[in-house]
Amino acid sequence: MVPSFCGTCLSRLRPTPRVLPSLTSAPRAAPFHTTAVLSSVLMKKKNRDAPAKKYRERTAFRMKKKRHVERPRPPPAGERQALRKRIVLSNPNALEVKDMKDLSADTMIEARLRGSVLGLPMPMLDQLRASGAFKPHQGWAIFRRPGTVMRSETLEMGKNFHEITSEGAGKGKVFKRIISGVRASGKTVHLLQAMTMAFAKKWVVFTVPEAQDLVIGHTTYTPISGTNPTLYAQADATAALLSRVINSNRDVLSGLTVSREHPSLRSTVKPGMKLTELATVGTTDRAIAWTVFQALWTELTATSPAPSLEKHFQPRPPILVTVDGLAHWMKNTEYRTPEFQPIHAHDLAFVNHFLSLLKPGFEKPSLPNGGALVYALSTSNKPSVYALDVALKQLEARQAGVDPKSPEFPQPDPYANADIRVIDALNVPKPKDAKEGALEVQTLGGLTREETRGYMEYFARSGIMREKVSEESVSEKWTLAAGGVIGELEKLGKRVRVAA
Amino acid sequence: MAWQRPSCIVQAMQSARRSAQPLLQSSSVSPSLSPIPTYLFARQRTSTRSYATEAKPEAKKHEPPKAQQAFAAAQEIDFSVFSNRPARIVPASPAYFSGNPKFTDGLLEMERLLAKYESLPTVVPSEAPQMAWLKLPQFREFLGEHVPARKFKVLLSTLQRLNQIDPALAPQEVRTKLNSFLRPGNPYADKPVPPVVDELGRARAKGKRKTSSAVVYLVEGEGEFMVNGKSLLETFPRIHDRESATWPLRCVQRLDKYNVWATVKGGGVTGQAEAITLAVARALLIHEPALKPLLRKAGVVTVDARQVERKKPGHRKARKSPQWVKR
Amino acid sequence: MVFILGVNFPERSLVKKSLENFFGIGPATSARLMARFYIHPTCKVAQLANKQVLDLTAALSEMRIENDLRRKVLDDIKRMRETGSNRGRRHALGLPVRGQRSQNNINTAIKLNRVDRKL
Numbered sequence: 001m002v003p004s005f006c007g008t009c010l011s012r013l014r015p016t017p018r019v020l021p022s023l024t025s026a027p028r029a030a031p032f033h034t035t036a037v038l039s040s041v042l043m044k045k046k047n048r049d050a051p052a053k054k055y056r057e058r059t060a061f062r063m064k065k066k067r068h069v070e071r072p073r074p075p076p077a078g079e080r081q082a083l084r085k086r087i088v089l090s091n092p093n094a095l096e097v098k099d100m101k102d103l104s105a106d107t108m109i110e111a112r113l114r115g116s117v118l119g120l121p122m123p124m125l126d127q128l129r130a131s132g133a134f135k136p137h138q139g140w141a142i143f144r145r146p147g148t149v150m151r152s153e154t155l156e157m158g159k160n161f162h163e164i165t166s167e168g169a170g171k172g173k174v175f176k177r178i179i180s181g182v183r184a185s186g187k188t189v190h191l192l193q194a195m196t197m198a199f200a201k202k203w204v205v206f207t208v209p210e211a212q213d214l215v216i217g218h219t220t221y222t223p224i225s226g227t228n229p230t231l232y233a234q235a236d237a238t239a240a241l242l243s244r245v246i247n248s249n250r251d252v253l254s255g256l257t258v259s260r261e262h263p264s265l266r267s268t269v270k271p272g273m274k275l276t277e278l279a280t281v282g283t284t285d286r287a288i289a290w291t292v293f294q295a296l297w298t299e300l301t302a303t304s305p306a307p308s309l310e311k312h313f314q315p316r317p318p319i320l321v322t323v324d325g326l327a328h329w330m331k332n333t334e335y336r337t338p339e340f341q342p343i344h345a346h347d348l349a350f351v352n353h354f355l356s357l358l359k360p361g362f363e364k365p366s367l368p369n370g371g372a373l374v375y376a377l378s379t380s381n382k383p384s385v386y387a388l389d390v391a392l393k394q395l396e397a398r399q400a401g402v403d404p405k406s407p408e409f410p411q412p413d414p415y416a417n418a419d420i421r422v423i424d425a426l427n428v429p430k431p432k433d434a435k436e437g438a439l440e441v442q443t444l445g446g447l448t449r450e451e452t453r454g455y456m457e458y459f460a461r462s463g464i465m466r467e468k469v470s471e472e473s474v475s476e477k478w479t480l481a482a483g484g485v486i487g488e489l490e491k492l493g494k495r496v497r498v499a500a
Numbered sequence: 501m502a503w504q505r506p507s508c509i510v511q512a513m514q515s516a517r518r519s520a521q522p523l524l525q526s527s528s529v530s531p532s533l534s535p536i537p538t539y540l541f542a543r544q545r546t547s548t549r550s551y552a553t554e555a556k557p558e559a560k561k562h563e564p565p566k567a568q569q570a571f572a573a574a575q576e577i578d579f580s581v582f583s584n585r586p587a588r589i590v591p592a593s594p595a596y597f598s599g600n601p602k603f604t605d606g607l608l609e610m611e612r613l614l615a616k617y618e619s620l621p622t623v624v625p626s627e628a629p630q631m632a633w634l635k636l637p638q639f640r641e642f643l644g645e646h647v648p649a650r651k652f653k654v655l656l657s658t659l660q661r662l663n664q665i666d667p668a669l670a671p672q673e674v675r676t677k678l679n680s681f682l683r684p685g686n687p688y689a690d691k692p693v694p695p696v697v698d699e700l701g702r703a704r705a706k707g708k709r710k711t712s713s714a715v716v717y718l719v720e721g722e723g724e725f726m727v728n729g730k731s732l733l734e735t736f737p738r739i740h741d742r743e744s745a746t747w748p749l750r751c752v753q754r755l756d757k758y759n760v761w762a763t764v765k766g767g768g769v770t771g772q773a774e775a776i777t778l779a780v781a782r783a784l785l786i787h788e789p790a791l792k793p794l795l796r797k798a799g800v801v802t803v804d805a806r807q808v809e810r811k812k813p814g815h816r817k818a819r820k821s822p823q824w825v826k827r
Numbered sequence: 828m829v830f831i832l833g834v835n836f837p838e839r840s841l842v843k844k845s846l847e848n849f850f851g852i853g854p855a856t857s858a859r860l861m862a863r864f865y866i867h868p869t870c871k872v873a874q875l876a877n878k879q880v881l882d883l884t885a886a887l888s889e890m891r892i893e894n895d896l897r898r899k900v901l902d903d904i905k906r907m908r909e910t911g912s913n914r915g916r917r918h919a920l921g922l923p924v925r926g927q928r929s930q931n932n933i934n935t936a937i938k939l940n941r942v943d944r945k946l
Contacts, residue, residue: 077839182733217868232865336862475756479723480742482733491739 184487707778721759
């Protein structure tokens with residue numbers, strides 16, 4: 001009998017299976033040992049997730065091919081900017097405020113209307129648009145039609161404008177203002193109101209909606225020969241100004257004609273030509289834009305006709321000049337001289353012209369036919385110019401009657417390296433001509449409570465504010481807006497509030 | 501072993517009682533005005549350890565002055581007195597070996613009183629007279645014994661239970677004893693003076709939130725609000741912050757009745773605004789204390805004392821641990 | 828398309844960037860060049876007047892740029908090598924020239940510092 005133990009290794013022998021396993025399923029060990037073969041077929045892990053291979057497909061790792069994604073084309077040049085600078089002046093969903101009056105020649109002097117919101121006259125909107133009076137983020141788009149509050153400063157300005165235009169002692173006066181104030185206190189809208197009044201009074205309006213554009217090196221510049229120190233003309237910027245003037249004052253200018261010889265423009269400009277045509281010469285040929293502007297300015301500030309050209313002369317209307325963001329004109333520009341020195345903003349002929357108007361004119365007022373200079377500072381886009389701060393303080397002190405020689409008169413810090421040209425530009429002596437007003441700084445603060453109430457009522461009647469306008473809610477908003485700062489009031493007014 | 505004879509123990513107890521008696525009498529007579537516990541005080545004056553075998557004053561009475569008696573013969577021994585003396589030195593107090601004899605005696609005394617007057621009606625603890633008991637360190641210093649805190653707690657609970665006896669019915673004896681455990685001075689007497697509007701009509705109040713602290717002057721006016729000398733708008737460009745700073749006045753419709761001058765420092769914008777909220781609310785309460793329930797409902801009276809939890813070493817933030825991987 | 832010094836530039840490109848295309852002109856030089864001919868910093872090639880283009884071309888042709896400059900640089904390196912100066916030696920060895928450490932981080936030097944430097 002076969003022993004059940006292997007004689008050499010003493011391991012127990014397995015009984016041989018009755019049915020032999022199939023030859024394909026398990027490999028057989030070499031038959032030199034009597035020990036039964038342990039089945040060593042390992043179960044291979046099946047990868048169920050892997051897709052079944054196709055016939056003769058390669059098995060190595062493959063990079064995925066980048067799929068070409070069809071991207072929409074970027075919008076054409078200038079379209080996005082146009083969208084960003086788009087000005088929407090009406091909202092058809094807002095309620096129409098009944099019996100809202102227009103800001104016109106009659107209403108602008110009515111003290112009774114103080115605190116109420118007056119609409120800008122619809123026919124005038126195109127003029128205002130053309131002169132760049134509106135800015136994109138002023139919140140016009142929430143109301144049915146644009147309107148502004150009659151605040152005390154507006155009324156005062158209306159009265160001044162009325163005096164300058166009407167027959168009387170104040171006829172032909174010039175008043176000069178620099179508008180300052182905290183952020184969102186309505187400085188730019190104050191300029192807008194000034195323009196509206198000027199248009200209503202048939203003045204000629206020159207506007208510079210962004211003073212910054214002239215100094216950041218975005219327009220062409222050329223030296224003007226024969227000037228010492230060298231002044232630089234900005235053809236494109238001047239042409240843009242001329243086109244603003246043409247588009248916004250077309251009615252007034254087409255009624256006026258060229259009344260004197262302009263030797264520098266002899267080939268194109270003839271006496272008897274309409275002033276609109278004169279200005280158009282500048283916009284078409286940009287190289288002579290600055291000369292055309294000077295000619296136009298001479299025509300508009302003429303008080304009497306040149307000899308032998310009397311038939312072409314009509315009395316000239318007063319002029320309104322507005323500038324927004326004055327501080328940009330008080331520092332070095334991005335332009336360079338050929339020696340690579342920075343050009344000061346006061347060396348730009350355009351800037352120089354409008355700043356020199358602040359000084360009293362030689363022999364006759366700077367605006368001989370009367371008018372107003374309203375230059376606003378900006379607080380949201382403001383370069384810090386130390387000299388300007390000092391100059392404004394000096395102006396205020398002079399306005400308050402402080403003697404410039406007295407020790408109380410603010411002086412620049414001798415170590416602060418203040419720009420002397422800026423201080424000189426605003427150091428305006430008292431004008432000799434009685435018609436010419438002194439340069440003043442007007443600080444816009446908040447609205448009074450009554451004006452706040454009127455403003456809030458306008459919100460409520462436009463259907464924007466869902467609150468009852470009461471003494472209490474008005475005073476709450478007045479305090480939250482830090483004493484009625486109008487831009488903050490607007491934010492509070494259009495905020496949807498959950499009932500507290 | 502004399503201690504083991506019962507007569508000896510009796511003698512020791514008697515002598516202890518005798519030595520305690522005059523002290524108890526003196527404490528009951530002494531005026532209770534003194535804040536210092538008199539009976540304990542009296543004991544302290546005597547030497548720390550007193551022995552029954554020491555000569556008593558009445559025993560000494562019979563002796564003539566020593567100077568005159570220099571050469572006299574020894575006095576006859578008065579056996580009537582002597583016979584009462586114990587044969588051995590016996591501690592004056594049975595608590596002599598307890599470690600804190602004075603404390604133990606005092607505690608026993610108070611427990612005796614409690615047992616005696618336990619039946620008297622009591623009041624709830626909040627209505628019991630407010631008593632500033634001696635603190636543990638003061639008590640230890642006073643007794644000259646290291647009283648364990650646990651035992652002191654037991655004494656305090658006894659005192660409090662005695663204090664709860666209806667004040668109308670509490671015996672003089674109890675009150676006197678209780679008063680002897682009071683701290684010197686009256687800590688409950690000097691309460692802060694309620695703030696008032698000053699002669700210029702200003703109410704001044706402080707407020708804190710997060711790490712900001714604000715001081716506010718509130719005067720009657722028409723709604724001006726200045727923070728650090730600047731307008732509300734310049735300090736808080738966000739409307740929400742402005743609203744929270746003015747909220748106490750707004751919620752009681754006093755926004756146009758008062759002017760605010762606030763100075764605030766530290767922290768961030770939210771903290772500063774809410775510190776002003778609290779300060780304005782407190783200042784408003786000085787002007788009009790009747791508004792307190794309204795202001796409390798508006799949530800401006802409650803102090804928010806939460807502070808940022810500090811960051812700990814070994815953590816990413818205050819409590820967050822760094823990511824942990826097993827290997 | 829505008830030709831400046833024989834190179835064609837698309838009209839929408841900035842003058843400043845166009846000038847910087849020339850080897851040897853960087854931001855500073857291009858800004859100075861533009862200031863010399865009253866060209867504002869954001870001017871585009873299309874906005875240049877004819878005279879300004881001619882002026883720029885004339886000014887550029889006088890400057891040592893492009894191949895002239897490349898040749899000069901190579902000549903300088905060669906001269907330093909021939910005179911046997913330290914800088915010349917370092918160039919030949921492909922090591923840092925201006926006293927930097929050479930124990931490590933000299934990949935840039937290995938790449939660039941050659942006698943026949945690639946420009």
